[in-house]
Amino acid sequence: MNDYSLLDSGGGRKLERFGKVTLDRPCAQAVWNPAQPKLWKQADAFFTRKNGLEWRGREQLPDSWHAMVNGVKMKLSTTDFGHLGVFPETREMWNWIRETLRAESSKRQSPLNFLNLFAYSGGATLAAAQGGAHCCHVDASKGMVQWARENADLNQLGDHPIRWIVDDCNKFMQREIRRGRRYDAILLDPPSFGRGKSGELYKIEHALIETLELVKAVLSDQPCFVYLTSHTPGFTPIVLKNLLQQLLPKGKLECGEMLLTGAPGVFDVPSGTWSRWMSAAK
Structure with a gap:
C-alpha cells in the first residue's frame, strides 16, 4: 500500500498527495509547465519561500496525520521550513534496502547490523528493520529521533532491536571504532550544512571525506553495502560514485538520481542523487 503520489509538477512547483492531504510546494528543478493546471485547485495548502517562509491554508490541516509510504507508515506534519517528515524521493531506496537485507540475512542465517547516519524521521531505518536487520539510527536532532521512534511504534517495531542515538555522526562513529562495534550495511545522507548535537558545524564539501573514512572503519569484515545519498x-551521481570507488575499490558500484514519481504520464522530478557500493561477493 502506498499513500503517496506525485500528481503534477511545473512552474517551479510540485503537487503531491500524502494520504488524505494534497500539498503545493516549491520545486526549483521543475522548470517545465504544469501538465494539468486545473488539478492544482485540489491543493489543501500551499507553501512559498518568496517573501520568507509561509504556509497558506496550514490552519485547515490536521496537526499531524499518517500515510503509508512504500510499506512504511509515517507520521507527517507541516514544518515551518515546508518539510513534512518524509522525503518521498527516497522510497525506492527503502524498497532496495528492505529486500537486500532480507535476502542477505537469509543467506547468512542471521540478522545484519544496519547503521543509518543523518537518519531523519526513520523511513530507511524502519525499512531495514522490516528486512530483519538490527538497526542503529543516528541523528543530531533530538526532535527528529523522537519522531522516528513514534514512526517505529506506528509500524509495530517499537520492540525491534533498534538503537536510537542523538549525536554528531562523526563523533558517534569515532566512539564505535574505539568500542569495536562494526556494521554490515551503512546508509548516509549527509546535509549540505548542519550542526551536530553540541553545535558542531558540518559542511559537506569539507566534512564528507572524513565521514566516509569513518564509515569504512566501522564496516564489518563481511560488508553488504554502503549507500550514499x-x-x-553539484554532488551528481558520478561525484558520489567516484567518492565510493576511491573509498572502497573492490566491489560493485551503481549510481543514479532520486526521483519523485507519479502515475504513468506524470513527469518524473529529479530530487537528489545516490550511489551504492556492494560487496563483490554479492
Missing part, C-alpha cells in the same frame, strides 16, 4: 547541488 545527497541533495547538495
Whole structure:
C-alpha cells in the first residue's frame, strides 16, 4: 500500500498527495509547465519561500496525520521550513534496502547490523528493520529521533532491536571504532550544512571525506553495502560514485538520481542523487 503520489509538477512547483492531504510546494528543478493546471485547485495548502517562509491554508490541516509510504507508515506534519517528515524521493531506496537485507540475512542465517547516519524521521531505518536487520539510527536532532521512534511504534517495531542515538555522526562513529562495534550495511545522507548535537558545524564539501573514512572503519569484515545519498547541488551521481570507488575499490558500484514519481504520464522530478557500493561477493 502506498499513500503517496506525485500528481503534477511545473512552474517551479510540485503537487503531491500524502494520504488524505494534497500539498503545493516549491520545486526549483521543475522548470517545465504544469501538465494539468486545473488539478492544482485540489491543493489543501500551499507553501512559498518568496517573501520568507509561509504556509497558506496550514490552519485547515490536521496537526499531524499518517500515510503509508512504500510499506512504511509515517507520521507527517507541516514544518515551518515546508518539510513534512518524509522525503518521498527516497522510497525506492527503502524498497532496495528492505529486500537486500532480507535476502542477505537469509543467506547468512542471521540478522545484519544496519547503521543509518543523518537518519531523519526513520523511513530507511524502519525499512531495514522490516528486512530483519538490527538497526542503529543516528541523528543530531533530538526532535527528529523522537519522531522516528513514534514512526517505529506506528509500524509495530517499537520492540525491534533498534538503537536510537542523538549525536554528531562523526563523533558517534569515532566512539564505535574505539568500542569495536562494526556494521554490515551503512546508509548516509549527509546535509549540505548542519550542526551536530553540541553545535558542531558540518559542511559537506569539507566534512564528507572524513565521514566516509569513518564509515569504512566501522564496516564489518563481511560488508553488504554502503549507500550514499545527497541533495547538495553539484554532488551528481558520478561525484558520489567516484567518492565510493576511491573509498572502497573492490566491489560493485551503481549510481543514479532520486526521483519523485507519479502515475504513468506524470513527469518524473529529479530530487537528489545516490550511489551504492556492494560487496563483490554479492
